[in-house]
Amino acid sequence: MSSVNHGEKKWRRKSGSFLVLLLCMLLCLCMASPVCASEGKAAAEAEETDENADAKEELLEEKDKAKADGDEAVSLNVHFLDVGQGLAVLLESDGNYVMYDGGGRDSSDMVVSYLKDQGVRQLDCVIASHYDEDHLAGLIGVMEAFEVKQILTPDYETDTAIYEAFRTHLADRKIEEVHPEAGDRLSFGSAKIKILGPVRYDHSAENDNSICAMVTCGAVKFLFSGDAEKEGEDELIKTGSYLRADVLVAGHHGSANSTTAVFLNKVRPSCVVYSCAKDVDGLPSKEVTERLKAMQVEMYRTDEQGTVVASTDGESLKWSTTPSDTWAYKDAAAAETGAAETAAEETAATEAAAETAAEAGDAAGVTRGAAEENVHTYILNTHTKKFHYENCSGAAKIADKNRAERTDTRENIMADGYKPCKICNP
Numbered sequence: 001m002s003s004v005n006h007g008e009k010k011w012r013r014k015s016g017s018f019l020v021l022l023l024c025m026l027l028c029l030c031m032a033s034p035v036c037a038s039e040g041k042a043a044a045e046a047e048e049t050d051e052n053a054d055a056k057e058e059l060l061e062e063k064d065k066a067k068a069d070g071d072e073a074v075s076l077n078v079h080f081l082d083v084g085q086g087l088a089v090l091l092e093s094d095g096n097y098v099m100y101d102g103g104g105r106d107s108s109d110m111v112v113s114y115l116k117d118q119g120v121r122q123l124d125c126v127i128a129s130h131y132d133e134d135h136l137a138g139l140i141g142v143m144e145a146f147e148v149k150q151i152l153t154p155d156y157e158t159d160t161a162i163y164e165a166f167r168t169h170l171a172d173r174k175i176e177e178v179h180p181e182a183g184d185r186l187s188f189g190s191a192k193i194k195i196l197g198p199v200r201y202d203h204s205a206e207n208d209n210s211i212c213a214m215v216t217c218g219a220v221k222f223l224f225s226g227d228a229e230k231e232g233e234d235e236l237i238k239t240g241s242y243l244r245a246d247v248l249v250a251g252h253h254g255s256a257n258s259t260t261a262v263f264l265n266k267v268r269p270s271c272v273v274y275s276c277a278k279d280v281d282g283l284p285s286k287e288v289t290e291r292l293k294a295m296q297v298e299m300y301r302t303d304e305q306g307t308v309v310a311s312t313d314g315e316s317l318k319w320s321t322t323p324s325d326t327w328a329y330k331d332a333a334a335a336e337t338g339a340a341e342t343a344a345e346e347t348a349a350t351e352a353a354a355e356t357a358a359e360a361g362d363a364a365g366v367t368r369g370a371a372e373e374n375v376h377t378y379i380l381n382t383h384t385k386k387f388h389y390e391n392c393s394g395a396a397k398i399a400d401k402n403r404a405e406r407t408d409t410r411e412n413i414m415a416d417g418y419k420p421c422k423i424c425n426p
């Protein structure tokens with residue numbers, strides 16, 4: 001397994017002969033060091049036309065296919081775990097394991113026992129696509145139960161209780177954390193992972209900060225885009241990266257804002273996986289489901305089929321079950337804005353905050369009562385521009401350099417550009 005280790009790579013955004021020189025230097029470094037997986041190709045690829053990228057990738061595929069035909073057997077098993085509302089995928093190649101997301105809090109125990117049943121003892125790499133509860137919470141359980149060699153995380157911060165808990169666990173366990181960049185590559189067993197995105201982090205929706213990755217075994221490809229929505233998908237297309245994949249995990253649980261027609265036209269999957277719950281409004285959506293039905297893809301979905309496993313020998317693809325043909329979708333009442341998941345996530349966050357407060361012997365109601373007075377003491381995070389009640393679990397973990405206390409009205413604090421924390425709702 002080679003881990004992603006990209007150190008200073010800002011230079012990759014530059015171009016011209018300087019880039020060529022640096023590419024040569026990096027190539028030498030890569031040959032000398034087994035841990036360096038980054039090929040410094042992102043910038044070059046960004047400037048390529050789609051056709052060039054396609055041709056190059058097809059050439060690589062031919063090579064991989066030839067390899068698969070030869071003596072070297074390759075294999076990859078991809079387990080899409082039934083975590084209800086969320087995403088958790090276990091990838092195994094030749095006894096090496098990688099996890100892409102871990103599902104939400106409610107399925108965390110199930111995820112850990114599933115991995116144990118599979119014989120997992122350690123994970124070469126864990127990828128946290130983004131920091132929403134339905135992807136992140138289960139990874140905390142995974143880190144507690146198994147040795148994790150490396151974790152790939154997106155390069156942004158948020159202020160939810162689950163994010164803070166995740167950071168605490170990471171620090172306690174001293175796991176190597178890398179924010180991957182587009183173009184980074186790593187391998188495990190006979191499978192390879194190429195990071196495609198995100199290419200930037202200043203999105204209005206955190207979902208678009210999701211780490212997008214192409215997992216390849218021989219000539220078979222799986223594309224993961226976390227909860228990326230239209231903006232994230234459009235950016236992937238703009239990089240000129242090769243996006244064709246045999247299996248696509250529909251972005252954001254089949255939300256109407258993801259898996260756009262334009263994106264599908266680039267990916268042209270033969271199989272699509274929905275990781276979704278039975279009871280969340282709008283996920284998967286009518287729009288995406290009908291789009292996929294029209295494309296005649298094979299549909300696999302955790303809400304109907306439970307955990308689904310795809311296996312490949314680098315050439316063919318086998319599934320643990322026959323495709324779903326219901327083409328069922330959820331009522332679109334809240335789907336337009338992806339509000340269904342957000343609401344579910346916020347409910348979970350509020351419950352977590354209430355639990356934390358109750359544990360501290362401080363009922364949530366006490367805090368709410370005090371909030372009715374106009375002036376109150378709040379804790380500010382001068383970095384994220386969020387403000388909290390003093391007893392909020394989010395406030396407790398703000399770094400000293402970013403922490404400020406202010407006794408003022410809510411209105412005055414918000415007038416200075418601060419937003420209320422979603423956990424404690426000050």
Ligand SMILES: [Zn+2]
Nearest residue numbers: 086132134227
């Ligand atoms: Zn999600």
Ligand SMILES: [Zn+2]
Nearest residue numbers: 130132207227
């Ligand atoms: Zn999300």
